[in-house]
Each structure stands twice: as structure tokens, then as C-alpha cells.
Amino acid sequence: MLRIPIKELDVPQYDDDHVIRSWKWFMSFMSKKDWQRRKADIENKIAVHFKATQPFSEPISEGTLLVEKNDVIGWYLYLLDMLINEPHKYEYFQGSRIVPIFKRFGLDFELLKNIGGVEKKIKDLINKRKSEADAFLFEIMTALLWARNGYQVAFLDEKKAGKTSDIIAKRDEETWSIECKRQSKTSDYTYRENTKRQKMVSYISKTLLERNILLDIEFHVELENLPDTFLKDLLEEKLKRPVTGKIVSNTKVDIELSFVDMFKIKEHLENNSVKDYSPMLHSLIGKKPIDNKGFTCGIAADYFRIGEGDVNNLYISYISNAFGVYCSCDAKEALWAKARDIKNQVHKAMQQFNSQNNAVIHVGMETFDGPQVEKKRFDKIKSTIAQISTENTNLKWIFCSFFQAYSRPHEYYIFDETVSTISPYLTPKPPLDTRLMIVPEDENTEDDLNHWDRPLP
Incomplete structure (x- = not known):
């Protein structure tokens, strides 16, 4: 090569x-x-x-x-x-x-x-608890958020303190115990669904590649309930003479067919090198940025490597054929399974509080499954919060932070964030004026919508 x-x-x-x-x-x-x-x-x-x-x-x-x-x-x-x-x-x-x-x-x-104990927290993460990066980084972001709001903040040593919260924050006469809970990036259900999707596409990938086909598939039933050869059995004859437009519409699936714009791809490659598995490659094949839908693509191409070694340095100089498949599923069972609640995180956090200080729980989660899932998750969270009893703790607030990262061809990242602030009391004053952990407050959009309800960037 x-x-x-x-x-x-x-x-x-x-x-x-x-x-x-x-x-x-x-x-x-x-x-x-x-x-x-x-x-x-x-x-x-x-x-x-x-x-x-x-x-x-x-x-x-x-x-x-x-x-x-x-x-x-x-x-x-x-x-x-x-x-x-x-x-x-x-x-x-x-x-x-x-x-x-x-x-x-x-x-x-x-x-x-200047956060108390932050160096020990980072040392433990880097040297002892390497697999817990998402949880530890979320704790550090939470501590920093409280420091940005004018509190004196410190991590509590869990080995010495026993049953206690992650963070203590003090300002004037106020003392707050803070517990942090971070959901995993993606649910097990989503991983299983992705694996199933890839198997289905593998049976038709050769035909799609030969004809430069782009499919947009919306499943109406759970993928796990379909055979691996479902797409092959359904599309084998239709793909022999492909035509643009909706080629399947029934109770199980809707499928729209179009073609990859090979002229645009070749024109782009005349003046640019494109990295394999990159936002640019995906957007060239899919004809738009790829977010919130499972996307599978393949190419027949000429490759070269940049620099030494064989690790993530593969680039493309020419593409003769390409295919892409968008997949999503609107089955209510699938949406419900992906819309993970915060019930477990909240109950585990409440077990760490003593009765001396006002208590706060921060829950962090990423929103990679799209707006339909997030609406369901929001319903679950509201129902969970309504059933929480605070009789044995001083729990005053729950802050739910939702994060979304986007990859775009001409930007290192686009990042969005929504914070849902919940309290069991009617008219309390929240302890935080600034609530966004990552996105600067002055960059937040003025429409006050959850980020999954806004148009994709």
C-alpha cells in the first residue's frame, strides 16, 4: 500500500x-x-x-x-x-x-x-480505576460546576468517609452534599440492535455496493424479532432493477431507495484526501451528516497510509463504488427499552446521604438514540421523580444533565447540553445559577428547547 x-x-x-x-x-x-x-x-x-x-x-x-x-x-x-x-x-x-x-x-x-482532593481523584482514575473514566470525569465536571457557582468544593475520600456523598460544597452558611451518577454511553439494547442491523445489511451489502445504492430504512417492529435474512428476502428481487423512491411500505418496515452521488464523491477526491471512517466519508456517502440513525456504509476504493504504522491512519484517494444504509426503529418496545430511566441512579445516590446537610443528586447521560427515545426517557424520569420519597434524607434537588456530541466534516466537534432541574418542593431557590456543565452559558440557544427537539446542526 x-x-x-x-x-x-x-x-x-x-x-x-x-x-x-x-x-x-x-x-x-x-x-x-x-x-x-x-x-x-x-x-x-x-x-x-x-x-x-x-x-x-x-x-x-x-x-x-x-x-x-x-x-x-x-x-x-x-x-x-x-x-x-x-x-x-x-x-x-x-x-x-x-x-x-x-x-x-x-x-x-x-x-x-483548587478543588479539594481533585489531584487524588485524577491520580486514582489514571492509575487505579482506569475503566471508570466516564463516571470520574462526570464527578470532576460536577465539582467544577459548583466551584463556578462560587462554592468552596472538595471531594470526599470514600475509603475514609464511609457512607457519604461524593462532593461537599460550602458557601456562606450553606453546606451541600452532592452525589454524582453517570449512565453508560449506550444501552445494551442499542448494542444488540446495532449488531442485528449489521447482520441484516451484510446479506445485501455486495449488491448495494455494485449498484451504489443508498437505503433509508424505518423498522416498525423490533429488529431482534426478525430473521437475519429479513432484508435479503424482502429486497433481493427489487435490488436487481433498483428505482428511486419508496420501494417497501408495510406494518414491519418502510424503505426508501436512492443512489449515492458518485460524481460528487469523485469530484471531492480530485482535490482532497478523505480519511477512512470519518465524518467526511460518511457525509459524502450518505449525502448529509450522520446522527441519531444507525448508519452502515461500504466502499470499493484505493487507499494509502499517512506516516508510520497501521493505526487509524488509513486514507482514501479514489472510490469506484459505495453504498450506505440508514436504519432507525420506531417500535414502541424498542423506544421504551432504549429510554433508560434514572431510578437506579437516584436510589443508589440517596443511600449515600446523611441527614445533616442539604443534598443534591447530579445524573449525567448522553442522548445518542434520537428525539423519540429522549421524549420517552423524559416521561420515565418525570414519573420516577414523582414517586421519590425524601422523608429520610434532605434531598432538595436533582439535576439531570443530557449531553450530545456531533461530528461534522469541517469542525472538530459540536456539543450540546440540556439540564433538567427537579425538586420535590414547590418554591425553593436552586443552589446553582449556572447549570450547564460543559457548554458556556452564553452559547446556549435562546429558544429554551431541549436540544433533541431542535434541528440537527
Whole structure:
């Protein structure tokens, strides 16, 4: 395979001082030798995993998390390392989730460093509890939020304190006990659904590729209840002479067919190199940004590598054929299964409170399953909160933070955030004036809508 020196590729140098500063601070909690060992281990796992994967079957945005589940913080720091130092190897999809967090850390760097116990928290994360990155980063973001609101904030040592909250915050005569709960990125149901979708598409991928077909599929029943050959059995004859428009509409599925714009792709590649598994590749094939729908694509192409090694440095110079498949499911059973409640997180948090201080729970979750799921989840959350009894605790507030990262061809990330503030009391004064953890308050849209109700960026 052709290999091009890095200097011949015009990749812009990343220069956001806020991100670089906070990344360097996190990196200072381990030795250079330890980082080189962990970096090599991450790259070995990625290289082996994606060599064994079919070209169309698993986007790196999902696959790497499954591969590197034992050192998640190492993977996140690796993403930042690549963005800053080896941008030709940067992974856009996962990076869009992580870079905004470190941007916030850098924006309020002095406040962050002055939080009591924050250095021990980071040391524990980097050296002892590597797989718990999402939970630990959420705790740090929560502590920083309270510091930004003028509180003196400290982490409590769970080994010494016994049954207690994660964070204590004090301001004037107020003392607040704060418990943090972070939902996993994606539900088990979504992973199972994605696996099923990929199997279904695999039976027709060769035909789709030969004819440059783009499908938009809306399932009305759960995918798990359908045979793996469902799409093949349904479409085999129709794909022999494909026509544009709705080709299937019944109680199980609606399918719209169009064609990949190969002329536009070839025109783009005449003047640009496109990275494999990138937002640019997906948008060229899918003819729009890819969000909230499962997307499977495949290409017949000429490739080259940038720089040394074989890790996430594969680029495309020419594409002869391409296909894409959008998939979504509006079955009420599927929507309900993906719309995870916060009941377990709230009840676990309440067990950590003593009766001395006013108590607050912060719950963090990502909204990758689309607006239909988020509406269902919101209904579940409201029902859960209505049934919570605060008789044995001083629970005053629950803050639900919803995060959404978007990957776009010409931007490192777009990040959105919605906060739902809930209290069992009628007219209390909330302890936080600023409530967005990551997005700067002045960047929040003025329409006051939940971000999943707004048009996609």
C-alpha cells in the first residue's frame, strides 16, 4: 500500500490552549514511560481489532470503546494526544465526546486545580480505576460546576468517609452534599440492535455496493424479532432493477431507495484526501451528516497510509463504488427499552446521604438514540421523580444533565447540553445559577428547547 510522509499532508495543527493545558495537566499524573506503554497497548488492540473486522461492519466510533474497555481514560487521553500531536491519526467520532470536556477544564483551569482532593481523584482514575473514566470525569465536571457557582468544593475520600456523598460544597452558611451518577454511553439494547442491523445489511451489502445504492430504512417492529435474512428476502428481487423512491411500505418496515452521488464523491477526491471512517466519508456517502440513525456504509476504493504504522491512519484517494444504509426503529418496545430511566441512579445516590446537610443528586447521560427515545426517557424520569420519597434524607434537588456530541466534516466537534432541574418542593431557590456543565452559558440557544427537539446542526 502507498505510504505518504506526514509532511506531505496538509493537516492543520490543533492550537486550542484550553484543551492542551488541561490535557497536559492530566498527563502529568503518569510517567512518560507509563504513557508510552499504555499508548502502545491501545494501538496494538486497535490495529488487531480493525484488521479482523469487515470493512463495512463496525464504525470505529463504537468499536474502539469495546476494544479498550479496560483503560478507558487511557483511550480518552490517547484521543487528545492524537488531536494535538498526530492529527492524521485522530478519531473524530469519539473525540467529539471528549474534547469539549477538556475544553471546559481548560477554561476554568485555576478553579479546577483548587478543588479539594481533585489531584487524588485524577491520580486514582489514571492509575487505579482506569475503566471508570466516564463516571470520574462526570464527578470532576460536577465539582467544577459548583466551584463556578462560587462554592468552596472538595471531594470526599470514600475509603475514609464511609457512607457519604461524593462532593461537599460550602458557601456562606450553606453546606451541600452532592452525589454524582453517570449512565453508560449506550444501552445494551442499542448494542444488540446495532449488531442485528449489521447482520441484516451484510446479506445485501455486495449488491448495494455494485449498484451504489443508498437505503433509508424505518423498522416498525423490533429488529431482534426478525430473521437475519429479513432484508435479503424482502429486497433481493427489487435490488436487481433498483428505482428511486419508496420501494417497501408495510406494518414491519418502510424503505426508501436512492443512489449515492458518485460524481460528487469523485469530484471531492480530485482535490482532497478523505480519511477512512470519518465524518467526511460518511457525509459524502450518505449525502448529509450522520446522527441519531444507525448508519452502515461500504466502499470499493484505493487507499494509502499517512506516516508510520497501521493505526487509524488509513486514507482514501479514489472510490469506484459505495453504498450506505440508514436504519432507525420506531417500535414502541424498542423506544421504551432504549429510554433508560434514572431510578437506579437516584436510589443508589440517596443511600449515600446523611441527614445533616442539604443534598443534591447530579445524573449525567448522553442522548445518542434520537428525539423519540429522549421524549420517552423524559416521561420515565418525570414519573420516577414523582414517586421519590425524601422523608429520610434532605434531598432538595436533582439535576439531570443530557449531553450530545456531533461530528461534522469541517469542525472538530459540536456539543450540546440540556439540564433538567427537579425538586420535590414547590418554591425553593436552586443552589446553582449556572447549570450547564460543559457548554458556556452564553452559547446556549435562546429558544429554551431541549436540544433533541431542535434541528440537527
